[in-house]
Amino acid sequence: MCLAVPGRVLAVEERDGTLMAEVDFGGVHKDVCLAYIPDVRVGEYVVVHVGFAIQRLDEQSAIETLANFEKLGILEEEFGDGFALAAKQAGVPHTAAADGTQEGAS
Amino acid sequence: MTDAMSLNGTGNSTGQGASPGGAEPLDFEGWVCPMPLRDSPTIVMGHGGGGAMSGELIDHLFLPAFGDAAAAGDLPDAAVVNVGGGTRLAFSTDSFVVKPMFFPGGSVGELAVNGTINDLAMVGAMPLYLSTAFILSEGTAMSDLGRVANAVGAAARAAGVKLVTGDTKVVDSSSGDGVYINTAGIGVLRDDVDIRPTRASVGDAVLISGDIGLHGVAVMSCREGLEFGTTIESDTAALHGLVEAMIATGADIHVLRDPTRGGVSATLNEIARASAVGMDLVEQHLPIPQMVKDACGLLGLDPLQVANEGKLLAIVPAESADEVLEAMRRHPLGAGAQRIGTCVDEHRGMVVARTGLGGTRVIDLPIGEQLPRIC
Amino acid sequence: MKYLDEFSNPELAKRLIDQIHAVTTRPWAMMEVCGGQTHSIIRHGIDQLLPEGVEMIHGPGCPVCVTPLEIIDKALEIAKRPDVIFCSFGDMLRVPGSSQDLFQIKSEGGDVRVVYSPLDALKLARANPDKQVVFFGIGFETTAPANAMTVYQAQRLGMKNFSLLVSHVLVPPAIAAIMESPTCRVQAFLAAGHVCSVMGTQEYPPLADKYKVPIVVTGFEPLDILEGIRRTVVQLEQGRHELENAYPRAVRDEGNLPAKKMLLDVFEPTDRTWRGIGMIPQSGWKLSEKYRDFDAEERFSVTDMHTDESPLCRSGEVLQGLIKPHECAAFGKQCTPRNPLGATMVSSEGACAAYYAYRRLELVETT
Numbered sequence: 001m002c003l004a005v006p007g008r009v010l011a012v013e014e015r016d017g018t019l020m021a022e023v024d025f026g027g028v029h030k031d032v033c034l035a036y037i038p039d040v041r042v043g044e045y046v047v048v049h050v051g052f053a054i055q056r057l058d059e060q061s062a063i064e065t066l067a068n069f070e071k072l073g074i075l076e077e078e079f080g081d082g083f084a085l086a087a088k089q090a091g092v093p094h095t096a097a098a099d100g101t102q103e104g105a106s
Numbered sequence: 107m108t109d110a111m112s113l114n115g116t117g118n119s120t121g122q123g124a125s126p127g128g129a130e131p132l133d134f135e136g137w138v139c140p141m142p143l144r145d146s147p148t149i150v151m152g153h154g155g156g157g158a159m160s161g162e163l164i165d166h167l168f169l170p171a172f173g174d175a176a177a178a179g180d181l182p183d184a185a186v187v188n189v190g191g192g193t194r195l196a197f198s199t200d201s202f203v204v205k206p207m208f209f210p211g212g213s214v215g216e217l218a219v220n221g222t223i224n225d226l227a228m229v230g231a232m233p234l235y236l237s238t239a240f241i242l243s244e245g246t247a248m249s250d251l252g253r254v255a256n257a258v259g260a261a262a263r264a265a266g267v268k269l270v271t272g273d274t275k276v277v278d279s280s281s282g283d284g285v286y287i288n289t290a291g292i293g294v295l296r297d298d299v300d301i302r303p304t305r306a307s308v309g310d311a312v313l314i315s316g317d318i319g320l321h322g323v324a325v326m327s328c329r330e331g332l333e334f335g336t337t338i339e340s341d342t343a344a345l346h347g348l349v350e351a352m353i354a355t356g357a358d359i360h361v362l363r364d365p366t367r368g369g370v371s372a373t374l375n376e377i378a379r380a381s382a383v384g385m386d387l388v389e390q391h392l393p394i395p396q397m398v399k400d401a402c403g404l405l406g407l408d409p410l411q412v413a414n415e416g417k418l419l420a421i422v423p424a425e426s427a428d429e430v431l432e433a434m435r436r437h438p439l440g441a442g443a444q445r446i447g448t449c450v451d452e453h454r455g456m457v458v459a460r461t462g463l464g465g466t467r468v469i470d471l472p473i474g475e476q477l478p479r480i481c
Numbered sequence: 482m483k484y485l486d487e488f489s490n491p492e493l494a495k496r497l498i499d500q501i502h503a504v505t506t507r508p509w510a511m512m513e514v515c516g517g518q519t520h521s522i523i524r525h526g527i528d529q530l531l532p533e534g535v536e537m538i539h540g541p542g543c544p545v546c547v548t549p550l551e552i553i554d555k556a557l558e559i560a561k562r563p564d565v566i567f568c569s570f571g572d573m574l575r576v577p578g579s580s581q582d583l584f585q586i587k588s589e590g591g592d593v594r595v596v597y598s599p600l601d602a603l604k605l606a607r608a609n610p611d612k613q614v615v616f617f618g619i620g621f622e623t624t625a626p627a628n629a630m631t632v633y634q635a636q637r638l639g640m641k642n643f644s645l646l647v648s649h650v651l652v653p654p655a656i657a658a659i660m661e662s663p664t665c666r667v668q669a670f671l672a673a674g675h676v677c678s679v680m681g682t683q684e685y686p687p688l689a690d691k692y693k694v695p696i697v698v699t700g701f702e703p704l705d706i707l708e709g710i711r712r713t714v715v716q717l718e719q720g721r722h723e724l725e726n727a728y729p730r731a732v733r734d735e736g737n738l739p740a741k742k743m744l745l746d747v748f749e750p751t752d753r754t755w756r757g758i759g760m761i762p763q764s765g766w767k768l769s770e771k772y773r774d775f776d777a778e779e780r781f782s783v784t785d786m787h788t789d790e791s792p793l794c795r796s797g798e799v800l801q802g803l804i805k806p807h808e809c810a811a812f813g814k815q816c817t818p819r820n821p822l823g824a825t826m827v828s829s830e831g832a833c834a835a836y837y838a839y840r841r842l843e844l845v846e847t848t
Contacts, residue, residue, distance in 0.1 A: 002517055002623040002675040003406045006484040006731075018634065022335075026400040026482040029335030033600060035630055036740040045484060047678055047731050050570070051598025052627045055678035055737055061730040062484050069493040069704060072500055150588040159819065400482050405597065406571075462491045463703055465526010470818075470837070 004049035006057040007032070009042050023048060154203075160367075161376075161471075184225045186295060186302075194297075196231035198222055199290040207250060207285055210324045211339025215257025217415060218287040220344045221366070223265050227346035228362040228418065230301040230353060231293030236262065238272040241286040243279030254285050265344035267291070293346075299353060305360035306381035310449040311427035313420040315348060315434055316442035317341070318370055319398035322412030327401070334404065338397055343416030348439045355433045357426035364418050368471070371410040373419055374457045375471040378449075387447035387459040387469065410469060421449065484730070488702030489525075497707035498530050501714055508534030509717050510666050511710070512659070512802055514652060515621075515673035516543030516831065517701050523835040525703045527710075535714065538666065538802035539832040541655055542673055544620045544648075545572045546800060546824040546831045547755040550790060552648045553578040555783040559615055559646065560591045562781070566609060568602035569617040571595045576827045579790075599631040599645075606635070606643040615777045618645045623675040625649050625766060626740040629747035632768065632775050646777040647767055650753055652676050653684045654764035660692040664803055669717055671699040671709045674728040679744075681736025685724045693722045700728040747772055756824055757797030796823035799832050806836040813837065 007023035012034065014020070019034040023046065030051070037046055037053045046053035153159050169176055177185065184198035202218040219236065226233040238258060242251065262269050320341040327336050345364065352359060361381070365373040370392075378385050394409045402409045416439065422430050427445060434440030447459075457469040513519055519539045522528050528537050541547055557578045560567035567583070574583045574595065587593040592612075596602055599616050606614035618628040628645060635643040652673055659665055672685060677698045685696045695716035699709025709727045716723065726732055746769065753765025768776045794816065795809045806812050806825070816822040818834055825831035 002515065002621065002673070004623065004675045004678070004731075005403055005482060008483070016634075017637070018630075025404055027336065027397040028401045028404055030404065033598075033627075033630065036626055036737050036743070038739065047675070049623055049675060050627045051600055052630065054623065054626060054675065054740065055731050055733070057484055058730045059484070062487075065708075065730060066487055066490075066493070066704075069490075069497065069708070072493075072496045148585070148588045150584050399486075403482060403485065461525050462489060463494050463525045463527065463530065464491070465529045467524060467526060 002049055004047045004054060006045050006047050008045050009034075009040055012040070012042060021046075021053070023053075154367075184229045184231065184291075184293075186229055186231075192297075194295040196226045196229045196293045196295055197290070198225035199288065200225060201286065201288040203284070203286050204325060205284065206325070206328050207254065209328055209340055210336075211321075212342045212415075213254055213257045214285055214287055215254040216261045216340075216342045218289045219258055219261035219265065219267070220342050220415065222289040222291040223267060223344045223346055224364045224418070226291050226293035227344075227349045228301070228364055229295065230299035230349065230359070230362065231295045231346075232350070233265065233267050233291055233293040233344075233346050235268050235270045236289050236291045238269055239288040239290075240272070240274045241288070242274065242276045243284045243286075244276055245279065246285060251285055254287075258287070261344070265346065296353070299359075301359055301362050303361055303363065303377050303380040306377055306383050306421045306449050307360065307423070308383055308449055308451045309424050310360060310383075310421045311424050311445055312374070312385060312387070312447040312449065313422065313427065313431060313434070314365075314370070314393065314444055314446050315345070315418045315420070315440045316393060316416075316444075317398070318365075318392060318394050318414060318417070319402065319409040319412040320395070321415040322369065322407075323398050323401045325413075326405070326407075334401065336397060336401055338395075338401065341414060341416035343439055345416065345418050345439060348418065348434065348437045351433050351437045351440070352420065352430050355426070355429050357422055357430050359420060359422050359426075359430070361421035362418055365414045367413055369409070369411040369413055370419065371408070371457070371469050372471055374469065377419075377421065378457050379455045381449075382454050383449040384451065384453040384455070385447055385457040386450050386452075387457065389459045389461050391444055391446045393442055393444050393446075424448075485702060488700070488704040490704060494703050494707060497704060497711055501535070501707065501711050502532050504711070504714050504718055505532040505535055506718060508536070509668055509714060510536040510538055511669040511671060511713050511717075512538040512540045512667045513671040513699070513706070513709075514540040514542040514656070515671075515676070515701075516540075516546065517675075518542070518671060518673070518699065518706060519832050520835050521701050521703065521706055527703060527706060531710065535710070537710075539799065539805075539835075540659070540670075540802060541755060541758060541800035542621065542652070543800075543825065543831050544624070544650055545576055545827070546796065547650055547758065548573070548576070548619050548648050548824070549754045549756050550579060551754070552646065555778060556617055556646055557581055557583065557586055558783050559777060559781050560586045560593050561589075562591075562613075564611075564613055566592045566594060566605055566612050566614045567617070568594050568596050568599075568605060568614060570597075570619070573617055573619060575821070576824050577791075577821055599627050600634075603631050603634060603640075603643060606640055607638075610642060612642060613780075614643050615781075616643070616645050618647045618649065621650055621652060621673065621676050622680045622744075623673075623678070625744055625748065626679055626737070629740075629743045632747055632772050633743065635775055636772060644775050644777040644780045645768065647748075648753075649748065649766040650755065651750075651764050651766065653688060654761050655755070656688050656696075657692075658758070658761045658764070659801060660688075660694065662801060664801075667694070667802060669695040669697070669713045669722075671706070671713065672696050674698055674700040674705070674732060677726075677728070677732045677736065679737050679740050681741075682724055682726055682732065682734050683736075689722050689724050695722050696724050698724070698726045698728050698732050700731065755800070757794075757800050759797070791822040794823035796825040796831075796833070799825050806833040809833070 007025040009021045010024050011022045021032050021034045023032040032048050033052045045057035047055045047057050153163050184196040187195050200221045202214050204214050207214050223233045323338050324340040327334050363373050434443035459469050583593050602616040689696045695713050697709045697713045712725050712727050748766035749769045750763045751765050751767040752762050754760045793811045798804045816826050821827040825833040
């Protein structure tokens with residue numbers, strides 16, 4: 001559900017008592033209703049579904065998420081145990097037995 | 107499940123019995139599925155979409171009705187006919203009903219001229235003469251008609267073809283104002299050219315002359331209910347000059363086709379079926395401009411199903427691919443030409459693409475009209 | 482598009498895929514709730530790239546697919562009326578009712594229009610005061626705020642010629658219903674990212690606890706889906722069953738507060754029948770008392786319809802993840818996107834349509 005895409009707010013204005021914005025989706029412009037993100041400012045990114053901004057797009061978070069993906073697998077050579085590495089990168093405590101096997105999940 | 111319907115217009119299920127002209131009842135069993143919806147008593151918009159439904163209308167209604175009068179054949183964009191004395195003519199017709207009439211980059215006028223010129227060019231013919239028949243809705247603004255007529259004249263002059271005959275009719279319209287144009291064209295074929303949809307062979311290269319999706323996006327951007335701002339313009343253009351340049355290389359071009367209604371997807375599928383070859387495309391080699399991707403992303407459309415009005419797909423022997431590509435790129439209308447795939451022995455009749463992630467997906471024939479979606 | 486295209490990066494996708502392989506030691510079956518996620522998985526061939534035992538069960542998160550047949554038939558009745566302009570999202574036009582679809586009504590002369598946003602329907606109502614404009618308000622929680630705002634505006638402007646045919650469905654009750662099913666094989670869920678953009682994540686920890694299933698809020702681009710799967714497998718391997726947010730750039734725990742406030746005002750929970758699945762209690766929204774005047778079902782008093790599903794169609798089992806589309810005998814034969822027997826083959830998000838459009842060659846060669 002739900003084809004929603006991120007776009008950048010170019011201009012904000014009130015129309016008939018509703019807050020509207022012109023949003024840029026990489027060169028395609030569309031009018032979007034901002035009633036649900038009323039404090040958004042020009043230059044910020046929003047996630048748009050059927051002509052409505054339903055959430056802010058957190059740029060910092062996007063950048064961090066991509067950076068985390070970049071880091072995946074890089075340190076593989078240092079760790080013999082791929083599972084250990086993956087768990088480490090997932091930020092999950094890893095409790096391998098000495099012989100490298102893992103206690104079963106439920 | 108309903109019985110096959112007759113065409114007597116009353117919507118009764120008769121299974122057999124009267125069809126117009128007393129001919130044999132049509133066989134609807136050949137349709138993919140005898141579902142109530144497919145026994146539609148009326149034409150729906152999808153029948154004009156250029157995809158599977160249009161094809162079925164031709165195969166299961168028109169051709170059986172025409173019977174012997176229809177020349178046997180493989181339904182090329184233009185018919186090649188012998189008129190004696192060793193001269194081969196190409197003959198084609200097309201009707202243009204685009205709404206809105208005016209869109210970024212052009213109007214129904216340019217489409218009407220370039221569309222038929224391209225149908226002739228796609229069999230390797232040099233277009234010479236066009237007819238123009240106008241069907242006008244009562245109430246159409248004179249100034250609009252003037253603009254369209256100017257566009258028709260300008261396009262014909264630019265392409266070097268003569269408008270030699272025509273007709274005008276006015277209809278009482280319920281679907282608002284409009285200028286509908288039918289053009290028919292004739293051109294002359296060189297002896298050394300044999301370009302038809304059945305000639306694609308295993309190993310052939312699949313080429314496209316430039317960026318995909320421009321026309322469809324341009325038109326959609328001004329359609330009511332979907333308006334969005336974009337700088338994309340229709341790519342409408344007459345391609346016979348580009349085709350000349352390609353033929354001049356001496357390469358044995360097997361197939362040419364312009365991916366109009368139904369887009370690259372419909373066109374490649376038709377060729378794959380007609381030639382009984384499979385096609386393997388590489389998604390990353392498809393020249394889709396970022397803005398087309400964005401507009402399609404916004405509306406939930408597939409760029410491969412969007413119409414193009416100034417591009418051609420070419421299927422050429424592998425050894426000629428580089429030479430033909432070079433010739434295309436030297437021509438202004440082929441500057442963005444790319445090789446996008448290969449004809450293969452596997453999955454004959456189907457088009458498959460390798461995705462960016464290394465998976466594969468089948469590129470299927472589009473069904474009816476493309477609609478924007480929310481999901 | 483910025484903040485979208487980067488999440489298709491093939492190099493990063495490969496790393497995520499490798500990671501998933503590295504952490505998987507046994508078979509797991511997880512359900513992606515949202516049809517948009519199903520679409521993305523099949524389109525990019527993600528299911529082909531996962532470890533052998535990791536299975537994606539396709540969920541009922543396609544609002545087009547689950548819109549009750551009765552409501553579709555009501556929509557068709559209303560659309561036929563000469564004084565009505567019937568507006569809908571493109572997705573609904575080809576969904577089969579008991580005997581017709583909206584496309585056919587249109588060709589028979591009904592004024593049926595495709596719009597991108599419900600606000601466009603409102604515009605049409607203002608431009609056509611002599612007509613009744615009805616908007617087909619389907620969707621999950623993601624689309625509800627848009628429909629809510631439209632009705633709110635209609636009331637504020639005192640419009641008499643606009644109404645909404647409502648058929649909203651909710652994700653958390655669907656998850657519960659799936660887990661309650663005796664044939665359920667689902668061990669974890671990828672929650673629908675954009676639903677959570679609106680509603681937040683707070684409804685999910687109780688479900689994760691009660692049914693002992695990891696629930697990972699997941700986006701829609703290839704990297705997002707792979708990351709959602711990766712985190713899910715890690716939890717399963719670790720024996721944990723928690724809520725995680727793998728789509729933080731668009732999802733906050735609290736969701737969108739102004740939207741939720743509007744939803745509380747405009748809608749109230751109701752029992753809802755999901756096409757192909759059956760009645761799930763309190764799994765839908767209808768217009769609240771305050772806005773009942775704008776309910777198209779009331780305004781047009783469409784009486785009980787006699788509905789008629791195709792006996793061959795197994796959409797319900799597909800929607801519950803009990804069978805895969807190609808396991809249905811009608812798949813690709815009597816039932817294709819051109820001749821759909823059920824909604825899952827019509828909707829671009831439906832599992833059957835996704836399988837058909839992006840089908841594996843192995844499936845094709847045996848079909």
